[in-house]
Amino acid sequence: MSEYLEFEQLSEIDDLLKLRVKGESSGFAGTADCYVNEDQFQAFCAQLVGFPKKREDSIRFCSGESDQLSHFDIEFSCVDNSGRILAAIQIVSRDTRYPREKVCFLASFSFKVEPAAFDRFVKGLSRVSVINNVGLKVALVNET
Numbered sequence: 001m002s003e004y005l006e007f008e009q010l011s012e013i014d015d016l017l018k019l020r021v022k023g024e025s026s027g028f029a030g031t032a033d034c035y036v037n038e039d040q041f042q043a044f045c046a047q048l049v050g051f052p053k054k055r056e057d058s059i060r061f062c063s064g065e066s067d068q069l070s071h072f073d074i075e076f077s078c079v080d081n082s083g084r085i086l087a088a089i090q091i092v093s094r095d096t097r098y099p100r101e102k103v104c105f106l107a108s109f110s111f112k113v114e115p116a117a118f119d120r121f122v123k124g125l126s127r128v129s130v131i132n133n134v135g136l137k138v139a140l141v142n143e144t
Contacts, residue, residue: 003111003142005074005089005121007128009135017041017131019063021072023089023109025142030091030107032070034063042129048122052078052085070094076118083115087140111142 005023010033012018017038022031044061051059058077065071073090088110095103113121117140124138 004139005087006137006139007125008137009128009131009133011134012131017129019128021089021091023091023107025089025109025111028107028109030089030093030105030109032072032091032093034070034072036063038129038131042126045122045126045129048076048125051076051118051122052083054078055081065092066094068094079112084112085115085118086110086112113140113142117141117143 003025006021008020008022010018010020017036018033019036020031020033023029041061041063044059047059051057055078058075060073060075062073063071065073070091070093072092075088077086077088078084079086088108090106090108093105095105121138121140124136127133128136128138
């Protein structure tokens with residue numbers, strides 16, 4: 001069973017960070033191309049360094065809900081004393097080829113990862129969060 005979350009930086013327009021977010025868990029999968037506020041996303045990435053500091057810690061990021069644009073919502077929380085992390089993801093893909101129709105696809109899923117895999121993901125994510133790294137990808141993968 002494949003369980004992962006992947007971010008890829010796409011070509012930006014007007015200096016907006018554009019990310020392709022993809023993920024899958026337990027048969028649920030989604031992909032969307034989303035515009036993200038670069039400063040807010042970088043602040044989110046900075047919060048992830050050293051996460052979790054306490055067992056009750058959780059961190060959430062939403063790219064911005066919209067009736068017209070694709071977006072994503074992600075939350076990381078500590079699962080147990082071993083430091084495993086639960087990644088809960090919602091991806092909403094809006095088809096912009098049909099502007100008069102509200103064509104929307106939604107995928108919600110979650111999976112757990114080990115601390116070492118999460119730390120590698122955070123390191124790569126901080127590089128993806130900087131404009132001009134077009135084509136750079138990083139994935140969070142459940143390796144168990």
